[in-house]
Amino acid sequence: MNDEGSIPVQGRTPPAEAPDASETPAGATPAARPRRRGLRTAGRLAVAAVLGLVGGTAVGYGIQAEREPTPLPPLNQPALAYPKPLPGGEEPEPFSAAEDRQVKAEGDLRKLLLPRPAGARPDGVDGWWSLAEYANDFTWPGAALEHQLQLDIRRVAVRSWLSGEDRSVSIRLVQYRPSSMIGPLEFVRDQQRNAIRDDESGSLGTEVKGSGNGRYFLYPVERKPGYQDFHQARAFVQKDDIAIEILVFDARKIAEKDIRSLAERQLERL
Template sequence: MESAPAVAVQDEAPDVASDVTPEAAPGTPPVVRLRRRALRTVGLIAVAAVIGLVGGTATGYGIQAEREPTQLPPLNEVGGLAYPKPLPRGQEPEPLSAAEDRQVKVNGDLRKLLLPRPNGARADGVDGWESLSEYVSDYTLPASALEHQLDLGIRRIASRSWLSGEHRSVTIELVQFRPGSMGGARVFVRDQQEIVGAEDRADSVGMALEGSGNGRSFIYPVQRRAGYTDLYEARAYVQRGDIAVVILMSDARKIAEKDIASLAERQLERL
């Protein structure tokens, strides 16, 4: 799990409203005084811009007032005015069924939309609802990650992890954001893709997930350490509405691109 981008907190600007400036040590540049002079210059430019705007507006009104008024045609001579009419009774479209209405599906039990574990796979880690505190604990900077997720409007997380074969580990997370939260799922997926792509050990571009819109998968080169089993990793991030789909995969053997792409495709079908 990658850390959310840290939020840089700037110090408050020094108070430059006072006319009393302490004596500076010899050779010390007058920082506050230079700042005040810059503010004055900006103020003069702003005043000039406002005066120019007001003058231009007044001139425009004067020119318009000297022109002859343009007569508009009567409304009864204006064609093409039409208003939508309700369909006759009995011809209204049928409302979407619960199976067809995606919003009904994603607002229900999100755990039911997770892919089931494959036959023979063993449960490993969270299987169901995951608390926000537990979710951000995997980040390098949990506090910053928590603040970032709350800003995006995170709503809830459903997660499922399993082990299959001898070493393959898979985790699928459905991270849902609140409707109208400025595209929280879209921003989350974009940020994660940029972070993963910026890592030295990941493909900076990734592979587009066909038919997913903005989904991409990333295959990491093998990590080898003396005394340890080789480690291969792959990740996929894709957005579907207000849900961000995250797929994490690791193995002691090379992971094929089709393996994680197929998993992402099947998970999207359930959404």
């Protein structure tokens, strides 16, 4: 019993009186509250539950892996063949060699070139062009060859001639491998963009009738002191795995019907 007559309880410490805020020294850090033991116990139980779940899942996968695989049930429709063959006597007739475009393109590509007009004179190569020779006809041969190889170029047939006094005509059939059908279309579009860029008049060219994507271009005359006038026309058409290039140069004016006729007739031969 203390002096005031109260009896202390065994094992229990009387609560300390809260310090007066006015008595806390300036700049001192207040003491942290003591951690409650219940939160730590709950955390341990949660971790144990997660470990038990992971362990059970692993054991389940192990048991499933040791079992024999369950065979799938048979299909309800065992004869699934599409397209189904036609009854006897109703099969279509196969294409003739004249109708089958692939047969024509797989043959001698030189035979598909327009013939040289009567009275015209050969000019340069008339037949096959190696890939290196073809690339050398571009402004940057190395870059052109690399680009053509990326497009999966296969072979090039060319026919060139001179007619009249100064007219030069060159027709090229550039064939790409069937595995890269995008090759001829991309090349033709590239050449058409170049042709539009080179035409200071802003012309977008004229569609080649029946081609779907072919265009021909007729350029304004170029004049320089001391030189002959320079006229040119170009045509670029894609047909299946073949890109058609037609280039015409002359010191005299080129009629629109001339380049249009060359493009349409060469397309017909394919």
